[in-house]
Amino acid sequence: QVQLVESGGGLVQAGGSLRLSCAASGRTFSVYAMGWFRQAPGKDRELVAAISWSGGNIYYADNVKGRFSISRDNAKNLLYLQLNSLKPEDTAVYYCAASINSGNVASMLDSTKQHWGQGTQVTVSS
Numbered sequence: 001q002v003q004l005v006e007s008g009g010g011l012v013q014a015g016g017s018l019r020l021s022c023a024a025s026g027r028t029f030s031v032y033a034m035g036w037f038r039q040a041p042g043k044d045r046e047l048v049a050a051i052s053w054s055g056g057n058i059y060y061a062d063n064v065k066g067r068f069s070i071s072r073d074n075a076k077n078l079l080y081l082q083l084n085s086l087k088p089e090d091t092a093v094y095y096c097a098a099s100i101n102s103g104n105v106a107s108m109l110d111s112t113k114q115h116w117g118q119g120t121q122v123t124v125s126s
Contacts, residue, residue, distance in 0.1 A: 002026035002115045004096045009120030016086050016124070022079040022096030022117060030074035033099040035059075035108040036081045038092035038122075045111070048094070049081060053103030064090075086124045093119040 008020040020036065035050030049070035050059040058070060069082040079096055096117040099107040107113065 004098060004115055004117035006096045006117045006120040009122045011123045012086055014087055014124055014126050018083045018122060020081040020094055020120060024077040029077050029098055031103050033103050033105055033107050034072060034079045035097050037095045037097055040092040047108060050105045050108035052105045057105045059105045088124045088126045091122060091124050093121050095119045
């Protein structure tokens with residue numbers, strides 16, 4: 001059974017930092033692309049960052065470029081998202097996701113073919 005478990009969320013002041021982690025189990029995740037999505041109240045879920053199976057290709061949404069950093073440790077089946085220079089508009093539930101069938105970053109654009117975690121809340125106060 002595939003499981004993705006996020007951790008590291010919390011309450012932080014604007015300008016602060018957090019590091020999210022996602023522990024994956026139940027399959028060999030090292031060959032699949034992974035990513036982080038977020039959903040704020042009343043808004044659509046958006047892809048924040050994605051990383052290919054090898055870590056060689058990375059995607060960032062324009063509104064987080066230069067502030068967020070995605071990485072993975074395939075030996076430990078872990079995915080990370082470093083959030084720096086946080087803004088109140090970054091407040092959302094952050095979800096870890098893994099492609100069900102591809103190692104390419106582009107596969108993370110298709111949310112219908114992904115496994116999902118339960119999410120972790122990030123709240124940024126002004």
